[in-house]
């Protein structure tokens with residue numbers, strides 16, 4: 001009898017909250033911002049701003065990296 | 071594309087041998103770093119799109135591979151000598167990558183473009199950048215088969231976006247080509263290689279070497295992570311600088327695309343590609359940091375060379 005090798009099933013969540021960073025969202029085709037505007041999404045993964053300081057909300061533009069961490 | 075102009079005895083030999091392959095014989099030694107850089111760049115290019123005036127089968131000719139190998143050994147030694155090294159235990163790869171990027175005290179081309187650069191300087195920068203940007207993402211595609219399953223899937227997810235998600239019009243290299251035309255520059259692949267500074271060529275050669283060698287897979291993805299981690303904020307500055315100079319067409323759109331794209335890519339690269347690779351292959355952790363260091367170091371050298379030539383250092 002042969003033993004079957006263990007082949008792991010990996011986590012691959014659609015939504016990932018990044019510590020001190022944005023929220024990654026996989027597979028979205030549109031996103032509505034706080035002002036009600038609906039933005040088309042054309043990339044496989046988008047980063048949504050959680051610090052509220054991005055210059056292109058609702059998307060992250062990297063600004064979180066230059067604001068001091070609480 | 072035609073082969074570049076030789077810059078010394080070695081590149082002259084390489085260009086002649088690629089045009090008419092003959093077996094055997096010894097390559098002369100390069101007389102200068104410039105000669106070495108353009109020779110290796112030309113040899114690497116045989117594995118991308120090649121040249122209309124080179125023999126296609128020269129790519130795998132033993133004599134050409136021998137020269138390529140020698141130049142790569144010297145390049146890798148140069149890069150490793152500059153690297154201060156990593157801690158014995160790298161527990162948190164994304165944090166260690168952040169530390170490498172934060173330690174970079176090189177001058178910023180994006181700052182210069184945002185505040186002071188003239189249009190001529192910006193065009194010179196694009197000519198230098200075009201050597202890589204017209205094949206943007208290609209060197210990293212070599213790395214895919216070198217990786218274990220999780221980091222491989224994540225790299226493909228990132229590359230898919232680089233290549234426009236299958237839409238040729240959104241492919242980053244193509245967005246750059248359209249930007250080049252819009253600012254009045256040539257957009258054909260390899261158009262400005264003869265103008266490339268040795269610093270530009272070395273940066274490209276390092277990337278090709280990391281991409282092609284399985285042994286250097288960790289350094290390759292570390293380089294990718296550092297590249298993406300140092301892209302969003304500078305890309306925003308580029309958009310502002312281009313706006314200041316009235317160049318707010320497709321080239322500004324190219325950098326604008328990189329603000330949002332690279333905010334995603336830097337996280338995928340650091341967490342899903344580099345951190346999982348280090349988990350699966352712990353001996354790659356230090357290599358990842360070597361690659362990241364190499365990225366910021368070569369960028370800083372190019373920035374210094376350009377700013378010095380503009381008297382803006």
Ligand code: FES
Pocket residue numbers: 021022023048049050051052053054059060061062063064065
């Ligand atoms: S989370 Fe990145 S800019 Fe707000």
